[in-house]
Amino acid sequence: MTTAIFAKTPKGIEEVETKAHGLSRLERSVLIYVDGKRTEEDFKILPRVSAELDNILAMLESGGYITPVGMAASPAAHPAPAVLTNNAPSPVADPVSGVTSTIFRELPATFDPAKFNMAKNFMTNTLNAFKGPYGATTLVRNIDHCQTHEELRALFDQWHEAIANTRQGQKQGKDLQAKLLDVL
Numbered sequence: 001m002t003t004a005i006f007a008k009t010p011k012g013i014e015e016v017e018t019k020a021h022g023l024s025r026l027e028r029s030v031l032i033y034v035d036g037k038r039t040e041e042d043f044k045i046l047p048r049v050s051a052e053l054d055n056i057l058a059m060l061e062s063g064g065y066i067t068p069v070g071m072a073a074s075p076a077a078h079p080a081p082a083v084l085t086n087n088a089p090s091p092v093a094d095p096v097s098g099v100t101s102t103i104f105r106e107l108p109a110t111f112d113p114a115k116f117n118m119a120k121n122f123m124t125n126t127l128n129a130f131k132g133p134y135g136a137t138t139l140v141r142n143i144d145h146c147q148t149h150e151e152l153r154a155l156f157d158q159w160h161e162a163i164a165n166t167r168q169g170q171k172q173g174k175d176l177q178a179k180l181l182d183v184l
Contacts, residue, residue: 005070006057007036012065017164021063030056032161034066104156104184107149119152119184120144123159126176130166152184 008016012031015021023031029046030053040057044050060066123143127136139158146152160177163169169176 003040004068006034006066007069008034009067027056036069115183130163130169136162
């Protein structure tokens, strides 16, 4: 059995950042979760999505918010995400052009706990400042449990989404993102 893998289009990214197209909360939740790596099966862990997943994905695809970027083999045999080596930058594929680029700096050969803690604290402090102490508790908890730069980098999109969904974050988001990428 094969399942599709979807990535956000520029319209999808715009919707995540601005809520300009008026998607429902459920549709938006699925769109936020789309990352170019997760299969349809992976979406079923989202609350209240399982029953309507096919309809939501079809609507997002026909509306131009997401595009299929590949197929995965059996979801039961879906391997764990690859762990990046310490010196390899994290690849990010543009869903439209298919070109792979990196937004993260190359990590040094040895782990730098000071920069790692600086990145964790920056992510946590900005979430608390922009979303309030209870606005992103799950994400703050996930950031706190991270042990490597790769784990933090995996949360970057969620952090960016949470910040971008605030009025102040819309004003300062690019500056904050640049500051975080310097240490992440």
